[in-house]
Amino acid sequence: MDIDILLNKIHKIEIDALIEIKKICDENNIDFFLRGGSVLGAVKYGGFVPWDDDIDLAFPRNEYEKLIEIMPKNINDKFLFISYQHEENAHCYFPRIILKDEVRKKLNLPKNNERGLVLIDILPIDGMPNNKLMLQIHIIKAYFYRILASLWTLDVTDTVNMHDSSKQKILKILYNLKIHHLYKQDDIYKKLDKLYSKYSYGLTSKSGMLASSKLKKEVVPSNWWQDGKIVSFENIMVKIPKEYNEYLLQLFGENYASYEPQKEERNKSHLFGFKSSGKMSRKNLNDFNDI
Numbered sequence: 204m205d206i207d208i209l210l211n212k213i214h215k216i217e218i219d220a221l222i223e224i225k226k227i228c229d230e231n232n233i234d235f236f237l238r239g240g241s242v243l244g245a246v247k248y249g250g251f252v253p254w255d256d257d258i259d260l261a262f263p264r265n266e267y268e269k270l271i272e273i274m275p276k277n278i279n280d281k282f283l284f285i286s287y288q289h290e291e292n293a294h295c296y297f298p299r300i301i302l303k304d305e306v307r308k309k310l311n312l313p314k315n316n317e318r319g320l321v322l323i324d325i326l327p328i329d330g331m332p333n334n335k336l337m338l339q340i341h342i343i344k345a346y347f348y349r350i351l352a353s354l355w356t357l358d359v360t361d362t363v364n365m366h367d368s369s370k371q372k373i374l375k376i377l378y379n380l381k382i383h384h385l386y387k388q389d390d391i392y393k394k395l396d397k398l399y400s401k402y403s404y405g406l407t408s409k410s411g412m413l414a415s416s417k418l419k420k421e422v423v424p425s426n427w428w429q430d431g432k433i434v435s436f437e438n439i440m441v442k443i444p445k446e447y448n449e450y451l452l453q454l455f456g457e458n459y460a461s462y463e464p465q466k467e468e469r470n471k472s473h474l475f476g477f478k479s480s481g482k483m484s485r486k487n488l489n490d491f492n493d494i
Contacts, residue, residue, distance in 0.1 A: 212312060214251050217258050218437050220300050220322045223279045225439065233270055236261045236431060236442045238326065239415065243455060246447055250437035258323045261412055263428065264404045267327040271298060281306045283318060287392045294356045296392045297414050298325045330402035331409040331422050345413040348395050354378050355388035405429065420454050
């Protein structure tokens with residue numbers, strides 16, 4: 204199937220999932236935001252970045268925990284809400300909305316997770332240390348735990364590997380040393396929860412999402428999230444950070460508004476994993492690989 208036709212089909216089912224989440228959140232007074240590449244899509248295209256294949260959402264920590272509690276009992280039966288708090292072997296720290304495998308097969312869509320097709324990633328927004336040194340230590344601890352958690356997912360079948368080649372090499376060495384046999388993946392997720400929520404959202408000058416692959420790039424002034432701006436994403440009204448231009452500059456660089464990667468350069472996909480094209484040294488592309 205042509206990739207553009209495939210993405211169009213995936214975008215339609217992702218919109219259904221976003222409408223479902225928004226309905227449940229509105230009914231339960233839960234606030235959320237678009238984040239990452241979905242903010243870029245809303246601002247630049249009024250919806251999806253044309254080559255993107257998922258939706259990225261962010262929830263303030265207290266809203267995030269409320270969502271995890273209520274979502275499994277409320278979500279439409281064609282979707283799965285997967286979180287390590289409710290599922291054994293979720294193989295992901297943050298919750299995801301996944302298209303059930305029987306529905307995926309009927310729609311003739313690909314599989315990128317052992318349970319089906321991942322549609323939406325849901326990350327918590329947490330407070331960050333105000334001190335620069337403490338922030339750096341906080342980030343290093345998060346990265347360390349994330350590596351330990353990743354080792355348990357390397358041999359999970361049908362789950363697309365999103366690590367770049369250099370990180371894959373590091374993970375492979377650690378995996379061969381069988382370090383992950385010393386702990387359980389869910390125990391590391393609990394440590395991440397404790398670490399991420401150490402600084403209360405709204406009580407520090409900066410907030411962010413260390414569960415994101417962008418790490419420090421998603422640490423921004425707290426009031427960007429607390430206020431927010433309502434925009435249209437594929438005709439659905441949703442919030443993005445108030446200072447969205449500065450946010451996108453921080454994530455994707457000064458050319459975010461004008462840069463358009465060529466089709467062959469769009470080499471990181473949640474459908475097919477990270478595929479090196481031999482052109483990864485280009486500065487502009489580095490910023491856009493995480494969309």
